[in-house]
Amino acid sequence: MTGLLERFARVALRLPMATVAVIVAVTLLFAGAAQRLEVDTGVGGFAPPGGPAERLEAVEDRFGSGSTLQIVVDDGPGGDVLERRALVDVLALAEAIANDPDVAPVLAEPGSDAPSVVTFAEPFARGAEAADTTIAEADDFVLDVLLEAVLDGAGERVGGLLSDDLDTEAVRARAGLVVVAFDGAAEPEAVATAARAVERIVGERGVADASLGILSITAIEDAIGTTLARDVPVLLGLSLFLVVLVLAVLFRSVVDVVVGLVGLAASIVWMLGAAALLGPGGFGLSGPFNQVSIAVPVLLIGLGIDYSVHLTTRYREERRNGAAAVPAATTALTTVGIALVLATVASVAGFLANLVAPLPPIRDFGVFAAVGIVAAFLVLAGLVVSVRVLVDRRRDRRRSGRPVGAPSVSGATGHDPGEATTPVRGATVRPSRWAGALTGLASRGGVLVAVVTVVALALGGYAATGLSTEFDERDFLPEGEPVLATLDRLELRFGGGVSERTLVVLDGDLDDPAFLGAVARFSTELADVEGVRVSDGEAEVASWLALRDATVREGEGVRERVADDLEAWRDPAVAAADLRVPRRDELDLLVGDLAEGSEVPEELLGALERRLPDGVAPVVALARAGDPAELEQELREAIADTLAEDRPEALTDAAIDALVAAGPERLTLAALRTAGIDDAVLTDDDRRALERLEALEAEGVTDSTDGAVLVRQLAVLERLLPDELARTVDAEGSLVSISTGVGADGAAALIDELERRAEVVRDAGGRTTVVSSGFVQADVVEQLAAAQLASIAISLAAAALLLVVSSWVQARAPMLGMIGILPSLVALVLMLGLMRVIGLPFNALTATVASIAVGIGVPYGIHLINRFREALGRGADPEAAIAETLAETGPALVGSAVTTGLAFGVLMLSSSTPLRQFGLVSLMMIVLAVLGCLLVQPAALVAWARRRGGGKVRAASGVPLG
Numbered sequence: 001m002t003g004l005l006e007r008f009a010r011v012a013l014r015l016p017m018a019t020v021a022v023i024v025a026v027t028l029l030f031a032g033a034a035q036r037l038e039v040d041t042g043v044g045g046f047a048p049p050g051g052p053a054e055r056l057e058a059v060e061d062r063f064g065s066g067s068t069l070q071i072v073v074d075d076g077p078g079g080d081v082l083e084r085r086a087l088v089d090v091l092a093l094a095e096a097i098a099n100d101p102d103v104a105p106v107l108a109e110p111g112s113d114a115p116s117v118v119t120f121a122e123p124f125a126r127g128a129e130a131a132d133t134t135i136a137e138a139d140d141f142v143l144d145v146l147l148e149a150v151l152d153g154a155g156e157r158v159g160g161l162l163s164d165d166l167d168t169e170a171v172r173a174r175a176g177l178v179v180v181a182f183d184g185a186a187e188p189e190a191v192a193t194a195a196r197a198v199e200r201i202v203g204e205r206g207v208a209d210a211s212l213g214i215l216s217i218t219a220i221e222d223a224i225g226t227t228l229a230r231d232v233p234v235l236l237g238l239s240l241f242l243v244v245l246v247l248a249v250l251f252r253s254v255v256d257v258v259v260g261l262v263g264l265a266a267s268i269v270w271m272l273g274a275a276a277l278l279g280p281g282g283f284g285l286s287g288p289f290n291q292v293s294i295a296v297p298v299l300l301i302g303l304g305i306d307y308s309v310h311l312t313t314r315y316r317e318e319r320r321n322g323a324a325a326v327p328a329a330t331t332a333l334t335t336v337g338i339a340l341v342l343a344t345v346a347s348v349a350g351f352l353a354n355l356v357a358p359l360p361p362i363r364d365f366g367v368f369a370a371v372g373i374v375a376a377f378l379v380l381a382g383l384v385v386s387v388r389v390l391v392d393r394r395r396d397r398r399r400s401g402r403p404v405g406a407p408s409v410s411g412a413t414g415h416d417p418g419e420a421t422t423p424v425r426g427a428t429v430r431p432s433r434w435a436g437a438l439t440g441l442a443s444r445g446g447v448l449v450a451v452v453t454v455v456a457l458a459l460g461g462y463a464a465t466g467l468s469t470e471f472d473e474r475d476f477l478p479e480g481e482p483v484l485a486t487l488d489r490l491e492l493r494f495g496g497g498v499s500e501r502t503l504v505v506l507d508g509d510l511d512d513p514a515f516l517g518a519v520a521r522f523s524t525e526l527a528d529v530e531g532v533r534v535s536d537g538e539a540e541v542a543s544w545l546a547l548r549d550a551t552v553r554e555g556e557g558v559r560e561r562v563a564d565d566l567e568a569w570r571d572p573a574v575a576a577a578d579l580r581v582p583r584r585d586e587l588d589l590l591v592g593d594l595a596e597g598s599e600v601p602e603e604l605l606g607a608l609e610r611r612l613p614d615g616v617a618p619v620v621a622l623a624r625a626g627d628p629a630e631l632e633q634e635l636r637e638a639i640a641d642t643l644a645e646d647r648p649e650a651l652t653d654a655a656i657d658a659l660v661a662a663g664p665e666r667l668t669l670a671a672l673r674t675a676g677i678d679d680a681v682l683t684d685d686d687r688r689a690l691e692r693l694e695a696l697e698a699e700g701v702t703d704s705t706d707g708a709v710l711v712r713q714l715a716v717l718e719r720l721l722p723d724e725l726a727r728t729v730d731a732e733g734s735l736v737s738i739s740t741g742v743g744a745d746g747a748a749a750l751i752d753e754l755e756r757r758a759e760v761v762r763d764a765g766g767r768t769t770v771v772s773s774g775f776v777q778a779d780v781v782e783q784l785a786a787a788q789l790a791s792i793a794i795s796l797a798a799a800a801l802l803l804v805v806s807s808w809v810q811a812r813a814p815m816l817g818m819i820g821i822l823p824s825l826v827a828l829v830l831m832l833g834l835m836r837v838i839g840l841p842f843n844a845l846t847a848t849v850a851s852i853a854v855g856i857g858v859p860y861g862i863h864l865i866n867r868f869r870e871a872l873g874r875g876a877d878p879e880a881a882i883a884e885t886l887a888e889t890g891p892a893l894v895g896s897a898v899t900t901g902l903a904f905g906v907l908m909l910s911s912s913t914p915l916r917q918f919g920l921v922s923l924m925m926i927v928l929a930v931l932g933c934l935l936v937q938p939a940a941l942v943a944w945a946r947r948r949g950g951g952k953v954r955a956a957s958g959v960p961l962g
Helices: 002-014 016-034 051-063 084-099 122-130 140-154 188-204 217-251 254-278 293-320 325-356 360-398 433-444 446-464 482-494 513-524 544-570 572-578 584-597 602-611 618-625 628-646 653-662 669-674 684-697 707-720 747-757 759-763 773-811 814-820 822-838 846-873 878-909 913-948
Strands: 068-074 117-119 175-181 211-215 501-507 733-739 767-772
Touching: 002 016, 002 325, 002 360, 016 254, 016 360, 051 501, 051 733, 051 767, 051 773, 068 084, 068 188, 068 482, 084 117, 084 122, 084 175, 084 188, 122 140, 175 482, 188 211, 188 217, 211 217, 211 482, 217 254, 217 293, 217 482, 217 878, 254 293, 254 360, 293 325, 293 360, 293 846, 293 878, 293 913, 325 360, 325 773, 325 846, 360 846, 433 446, 433 878, 433 913, 446 822, 446 913, 501 747, 501 773, 513 544, 513 707, 513 733, 513 759, 544 572, 544 628, 544 653, 544 684, 544 707, 572 628, 653 669, 669 684, 684 707, 747 759, 747 767, 747 773, 759 767, 767 773, 773 814, 773 822, 773 846, 814 822, 814 846, 814 913, 822 846, 822 913, 846 878, 846 913, 878 913
Parallel strands: none
Antiparallel strands: 068 175, 068 211, 117 175, 501 733, 501 767
């Protein structure tokens, strides 16, 4: 290794200008490649391949994913979205969305009983249409009666789109939902464009005085992308500024600060270029840059600056000891450089240990970080020595007429950093007070240090056993983000995500009565499963059986409406007597109708209006002044007259009696045609609904679970509703999409229960697959937790093996390698324990804690060991060697820790929770690692050196020790 570094030093120092030029050229090439970098802020990429994620993708490929967008309409405390203006506005909003040129092409095909854009106002609009009016035109009293009737008749099926505080008696609800269903076969880019178009439309239109919130995959991804685009430049800029500030205080040299800053910037460019080449836009060996990878540039600033600090510190030390520029740079590279190479390799091994992680973004994080660390070493090692030689050789030539060791007034230590001074090699090192205290602890308190370390590790390990693992896409959303507020509002007002679906695929022979009968029995039991959403006693599902039932309900609804009309036409007076008429205090709701039916002269009405208080209509005042019973009778007679006028002319009394006597179930198309009234009472949609219903009835009981009947009814649906049937049926089997509300925490238990219930299908020769996005998320958490032990073990084992082998090769002292891993081990165990104590979970970013521990702790340990070996190689005893090591290398380690800590610490200012947690974990890891390096490792080194006694090992320079 020393030979390689010597050759590298020979080239870089003989051709410093060429070295700088090569670094600049390569940086420009990587900068060009970085233009192809793909960034993905979606959460879909976190799903591990195979297992539930693969099964879910397979199901969505078969039947279409059919993503949705939800608009939450919240009228606030005391508000009501069931008042006229809100209902009219939300219907207009739905129409604008459905007709938008960016949205319409990607909308899902409307169902037999549901449009592509479903609103909470839709059932009331249909009710108004059936009453030959509209929500906008109906009198207030008529509208109130209409709302009451729809809520009473539709029950929970209407309430599913209204907030949990729905009061059916008062006809009031604070909030409602608009759901936009997208075609599962549409291109993702087109769906994203449509989602953004919906956001634009919602921004242009209001719904009464309610607030509107939008929730969609696109909205979440855009919010994450916007947050990162806003935060990352600020965090990177602040991180670089703080590093520059520390370097300026540490070195007080413009050249050293600029070299460090430029080197870090070049390292980041190299990493981004390499990520672009490795990513989907290049060789396809990794994924795109994402919200986890975004931490890598800050990580490079924190870890990469170590190369500049340690190389510059050692170079300046050699210059103070009288060496010329080239020898000083050579010594720095061949001494500190060895430690940096080992640290780089160990860090790379630690980061690559993330390849065992189940989440692709974490694996990509490890690859990008490893590439970046190598880039930082090559760039900074080349720049530091080359630029310093270029600057100091020129300076030495200018000062050639002055003694080499002449004093200067510049520099951090009273000397110009590039100027040679009087050699002090071999002089007694006078450590600072803190270095002296640490030396005393290492020399005389080894037993105490060992006991305290063992106890701390035991406590940390015990606390770490309770560490939890979490993964939630909302963690990436900053507090106050509208999408996050909408998520919270959806959970608060509607009891959670109403779009949560659990998918059950039942594959088998669709022509086999036994199989279809088993499918029906499975479906009928779903309402009893905990976690399944239920409306009117039935599970909320989408399946071919649900399509059959919806088709039946639609046809039966037409029959019931026609039956009601027939009853009203047979005896209008009886029908009018059954209807609710307004009370005296409700008459002002019928101003229009009263004025239209009034026989009072206009002159009298005008005279009354001038005498009445403001807001009181004359016809209302006259009506209230009369006898209440007489007024009610007049109103009912008016209603009866209207009903009689609406009776079709061709409808005879005998025909009415026959149709009413037959009952609603006998109101077939043929019967209505025979009566000569089909055109008068049926719309085209009504006819289609009855045709489908009669076709199903012809094959058996409409709610039958008999397999033979189901085979025939499935054939009917395939003939009459092929497009709708294709959403849940293919050649291999059928899909049952169940509306559930258990989240990720309850997904596994729900799927186990559904698998148990599906045993009836498997007994009939079928195959079952049960999966959900919540189960995928739960699987992510489970695998992430399981992978932590492997990641930690691999990171530490790889670093320990590297250090043991390198210590054996360089010094025939493998035990030094184990001592070198101490800072990482101590920091990692204590960090895991502290995470448990302060409530920090493992998540997508803190899961990299093991690689961070190796990346930070191993370099510290290597630098201390190499300097200690070097001092021993010059003949110092263990106490003197550790004193020199702490006095000379200790400040560099502390300076490095400060710069690294500041670089990582700025992440705590991010609005992204995982980035903040990553910054906190990294900062705490740095503190623990440097404490382990300065408190634990010196005592171990002294104990090791004393135990070696007179044995000989080779120093860092190759000189035998002892």
